[in-house]
Amino acid sequence: MRQVARVRISRDPETGSDADAGPSPVLGNYPRRQEDGTCGTRRPPSPSPSTPHDMLDSMANENPFQDPLRFERRVPECAIVIFGAHGDLTSRKLMPALYRLAYDRRLSAGFAVIGISRTAMSDDQFRAKMQESVNQFSEDTTFDADVWKAFAGGLFYVAGDIGDAALYKRIGEKLAEIETARHTGGNVLFYLSTQPSQYARAAQGLGAAGLGKGNGWRRLIVEKPFGHDLASARELSDRLHEVFQESDVYRIDHYLGKETVQNILAFRFGNGIFEPLWNRRYVNHVQITGAESIGVEGRGAYYQETGALADMIQNHLLQVMATIAMEPSASFHANSVRDERSKLLRSIRAMTPEEVRQNAVAGQYGPARIGGEDVPGFRQEKGVDPQSQANTYAVVALSVDNWRWAGVPFYLRTGKRLPKRVTEIAIQFNPAPLAIFEDEDGPGSAPNLLIVRIQPEEGISLKFLSKRPGAGMTLRPVSMDFNYGTSFGERSPSAYETLLLDAIIGDPTLYTRQDMVEASWAVVEPIQNVWRETKFDFPNYAAGTWGPAAADDLLARRGHAWRKP
Amino acid sequence: MGGTVAPEKILRELSDWWVSLGKKAPAEAEAGMLRACSMTLVVLAEESEDVDRLRETIAALMPAHPARVLMVRLRGAGERALSERVYAQCWMPFGQRRQICCEQIEITASDAALADLPPVVLPLAVPDFPVILWCRSARLWGMPEFRPIQAMAHKVVLDSAAFADPKAALPRMAEAVGRGVLLGDLSWTRLTRWREMLAQVFENRQHLALLPRVSRVRVEFGETFEALAWYMGAWVAGSLADAGVRAELSVTKGAGGASLRVTVSGEGIQVELARREDRLTIVVNSLSHCTNLPRPAEHLLLREELGIVRHDPVFERALASAARLAYPGEK
Numbered sequence: 001m002r003q004v005a006r007v008r009i010s011r012d013p014e015t016g017s018d019a020d021a022g023p024s025p026v027l028g029n030y031p032r033r034q035e036d037g038t039c040g041t042r043r044p045p046s047p048s049p050s051t052p053h054d055m056l057d058s059m060a061n062e063n064p065f066q067d068p069l070r071f072e073r074r075v076p077e078c079a080i081v082i083f084g085a086h087g088d089l090t091s092r093k094l095m096p097a098l099y100r101l102a103y104d105r106r107l108s109a110g111f112a113v114i115g116i117s118r119t120a121m122s123d124d125q126f127r128a129k130m131q132e133s134v135n136q137f138s139e140d141t142t143f144d145a146d147v148w149k150a151f152a153g154g155l156f157y158v159a160g161d162i163g164d165a166a167l168y169k170r171i172g173e174k175l176a177e178i179e180t181a182r183h184t185g186g187n188v189l190f191y192l193s194t195q196p197s198q199y200a201r202a203a204q205g206l207g208a209a210g211l212g213k214g215n216g217w218r219r220l221i222v223e224k225p226f227g228h229d230l231a232s233a234r235e236l237s238d239r240l241h242e243v244f245q246e247s248d249v250y251r252i253d254h255y256l257g258k259e260t261v262q263n264i265l266a267f268r269f270g271n272g273i274f275e276p277l278w279n280r281r282y283v284n285h286v287q288i289t290g291a292e293s294i295g296v297e298g299r300g301a302y303y304q305e306t307g308a309l310a311d312m313i314q315n316h317l318l319q320v321m322a323t324i325a326m327e328p329s330a331s332f333h334a335n336s337v338r339d340e341r342s343k344l345l346r347s348i349r350a351m352t353p354e355e356v357r358q359n360a361v362a363g364q365y366g367p368a369r370i371g372g373e374d375v376p377g378f379r380q381e382k383g384v385d386p387q388s389q390a391n392t393y394a395v396v397a398l399s400v401d402n403w404r405w406a407g408v409p410f411y412l413r414t415g416k417r418l419p420k421r422v423t424e425i426a427i428q429f430n431p432a433p434l435a436i437f438e439d440e441d442g443p444g445s446a447p448n449l450l451i452v453r454i455q456p457e458e459g460i461s462l463k464f465l466s467k468r469p470g471a472g473m474t475l476r477p478v479s480m481d482f483n484y485g486t487s488f489g490e491r492s493p494s495a496y497e498t499l500l501l502d503a504i505i506g507d508p509t510l511y512t513r514q515d516m517v518e519a520s521w522a523v524v525e526p527i528q529n530v531w532r533e534t535k536f537d538f539p540n541y542a543a544g545t546w547g548p549a550a551a552d553d554l555l556a557r558r559g560h561a562w563r564k565p
Numbered sequence: 566m567g568g569t570v571a572p573e574k575i576l577r578e579l580s581d582w583w584v585s586l587g588k589k590a591p592a593e594a595e596a597g598m599l600r601a602c603s604m605t606l607v608v609l610a611e612e613s614e615d616v617d618r619l620r621e622t623i624a625a626l627m628p629a630h631p632a633r634v635l636m637v638r639l640r641g642a643g644e645r646a647l648s649e650r651v652y653a654q655c656w657m658p659f660g661q662r663r664q665i666c667c668e669q670i671e672i673t674a675s676d677a678a679l680a681d682l683p684p685v686v687l688p689l690a691v692p693d694f695p696v697i698l699w700c701r702s703a704r705l706w707g708m709p710e711f712r713p714i715q716a717m718a719h720k721v722v723l724d725s726a727a728f729a730d731p732k733a734a735l736p737r738m739a740e741a742v743g744r745g746v747l748l749g750d751l752s753w754t755r756l757t758r759w760r761e762m763l764a765q766v767f768e769n770r771q772h773l774a775l776l777p778r779v780s781r782v783r784v785e786f787g788e789t790f791e792a793l794a795w796y797m798g799a800w801v802a803g804s805l806a807d808a809g810v811r812a813e814l815s816v817t818k819g820a821g822g823a824s825l826r827v828t829v830s831g832e833g834i835q836v837e838l839a840r841r842e843d844r845l846t847i848v849v850n851s852l853s854h855c856t857n858l859p860r861p862a863e864h865l866l867l868r869e870e871l872g873i874v875r876h877d878p879v880f881e882r883a884l885a886s887a888a889r890l891a892y893p894g895e896k
Binding site (some may be wrong): 062063064065066069070071072074076077086102103104105108110144146147149150182183185252385514 | 668696749757758760761762763764765766767769770772773776801804805807808844845847849851853854855856857858870877878879
């Protein structure tokens with residue numbers, strides 16, 4: 001049996017009203033949908049666009065098929081150009097993340113990638129290499145041959161040297177070809193996954209070839225480090241700004257892409273009960289730990305130049321601190337949130353050399369035997385100077401000069417070869433004003449702690465005291481836990497999936513802005529300067545321990561102790 | 566023999582059960598179990614349904630929507646009787662040491678005892694969280710006893726595809742929505758990814774610019790997708806109408822049980838979405854794209870519906886329109 005319903009729909013394009021509203025039994029009297037998915041009267045039409053481009057722009061927000069209540073975010077068509085496509089980051093993170101986005105139907109049909117590196121390769125060889133990467137490095141993603149085939153059809157490769165103007169000409173030609181064949185609308189996201197020393201050259205090359213502008217938007221993602229001090233960070237920004245506006249520069253900090261870091265914002269500003277406690281009156285101090293159990297893993301030469309302070313604290317941990325300590329933003333718009341993060345970073349007191357000696361500790365791991373295995377010290381690692389003064393461990397005690405946090409120390413700790421891999425924020429609250437349970441030293445005096453775990457088990461725990469069952473009034477600490485992964489049980493997108501999609505959509509909330517980078521360097525640079533002038537007696541902690549004794553002393557002087565996560 | 570159910574007794578059993586789980590848990594601070602709850606889910610199912618399969622579906626739902634589950638099994642004819650049992654649904658997330666547990670209460674009710682259900686269910690609902698009613702029984706939905714049960718819930722979830730005549734279910738559901746019932750239909754939920762892919766096509770500015778040229782919408786469905794087809798046709802037509810676009814719509818029954826093909830076409834534009842096994846092929850003029858689109862398991866559909874405890878204007882409008890499209894001659 002064949003069922004057919006035929007309906008003719010007619011609307012007055014000027015008013016949006018039914019041209020034949022009266023007689024139509026089928027579609028008359030529709031409650032019309034507004035952009036937020038609610039019903040209501042249609043907005044009056046915009047003035048007529050004057051050029052084809054204006055017309056396209058005016059229509060960009062008028063997709064009548066959108067359903068914001070159920071659909072994921074709107075993803076525009078685009079091409080990504082990855083500089084450093086032969087490198088580790090592309091293989092391990094970027095391509096698996098892009099494939100996963102394609103697998104989850106998050107990318108437009110014409111999405112394309114152009115890989116750039118010096119190694120000569122055909123498109124097909126590049127596709128084969130990327131398929132290998134996706135197979136090897138995709139976590140919790142099934143490899144689907146059909147999805148890959150469709151995705152790989154959008155992968156292209158251009159070989160060349162970043163300093164060679166001919167490379168950019170070829171990129172331009174390839175982009176034009178893709179724009180026509182795959183309908184990418186001229187939207188291009190450039191991703192600099194090269195040596196940091198090449199960032200400015202790549203941007204300049206793009207600018208000289210006229211690729212910084214086009215039919216659609218042009219954005220640039222830059223990987224850390226963003227300079228090696230304040231002056232070089234400014235210099236880099238200046239070079240990038242010659243081609244790209246600051247609003248089009250996306251400085252990636254993958255920590256901010258982690259679900260739990262985003263959840264800090266939901267936890268703080270989506271709930272009313274925590275904010276009253278979130279200040280100097282109730283918070284005793286804050287510990288932020290980013291610990292790694294592994295060593296430098298073949299990156300000795302890089303680490304020797306950078307060190308833990310610049311590699312972790314200057315970007316990741318300061319950004320986490322800014323998220324935990326920032327003022328509530330007026331809205332969740334990118335600049336609103338970033339303004340508050342930036343303000344917080346600028347409120348951190350820059351230390352004098354004397355204060356650096358009092359409030360910062362550098363460390364470097366020495367050899368040890370862990371789990372029956374000999375583990376080399378940093379100076380024994382490949383590519384490392386046997387007399388290296390580089391820090392593989394850093395602790396800083398920071399003060400925030402604002403009304404909310406004045407007098408509350410923020411302890412930031414990071415290191416290689418610590419006992420376990422863990423990143424967490426521990427907020428210790430002041431004790432009850434009067435101890436009535438006479439358990440001054442026992443477990444009944446344990447402080448209230450709010451712990452935000454970023455990795456490995458993302459979640460939030462609140463530790464408080466409870467009466468031990470039975471006769472007598474004995475207290476013991478108990479933990480109330482929210483485990484992010486298990487409470488929702490869904491796969492969390494990787495940080496790179498989140499951040500790449502954000503950049504394609506044009507949402508820079510989780511990206512670092514120039515003023516934030518500069519404010520971070522303003523905090524870190526005075527410490528770097530003092531440490532550069534200091535002759536350390538390294539190594540000062542054994543691999544597999546929680547760092548040098550001086551770090552414990554730093555807290556002990558203030559009556560505090562490190563939490564052992 | 567008639568039976569009764571005492572909510573206080575059930576709540577006491579639940580409490581005892583948590584205490585006994587706590588005693589079994591290892592003493593280490595980091596182990597043990599976590600009690601999780603974000604809603605009360607009342608499941609109404611015929612006793613003849615495969616209960617193990619249903620429990621599996623509910624178990625799969627719990628990590629995303631931990632809930633106190635009241636599974637009401639409908640016995641049909643028989644004397645006025647209710648009976649219950651209480652048990653737990655626990656799972657150990659991969660790589661972790663702590664169990665997550667949710668409470669489940671199973672109640673068996675004869676048709677004659679349906680009127681006794683609300684006074685039992687109400688005190689068992691978790692305070693401060695929504696009550697969602699998942700009615701898997703088309704028979705019950707047509708009974709007058711359903712109304713007071715429905716009145717307890719913030720939202721009612723049905724699956725029109727499971728009804729003997731899915732097309733006939735549409736006007737009845739539209740009528741319920743007209744009365745203010747917050748309703749979800751898993752047939753509509755099955756379309757979300759389809760609809761999203763069609764919307765994605767028109768995120769492209771060049772394609773969007775061609776939208777005014779669309780003049781035909783074709784929806785071709787296999788037998789099992791009839792309700793989906795009416796929804797799809799109604800939604801596409803309504804969305805186009807929003808953009809002031811004239812289009813001729815046809816919804817036709819084709820070959821194949823679980824097939825659905827949607828074509829939106831006009832001068833210079835041809836968009837086709839078609840499913841083959843677990844793939845969705847999208848063809849936009851000459852550009853073809855394939856993506857992963859497995860047939861969603863029931864728990865995934867329900868997961869989406871449980872995430873929307875509010876009016877869904879797009880669905881409600883599509884439902885009203887689909888009902889009118891399916892029966893154009895009726896008011």
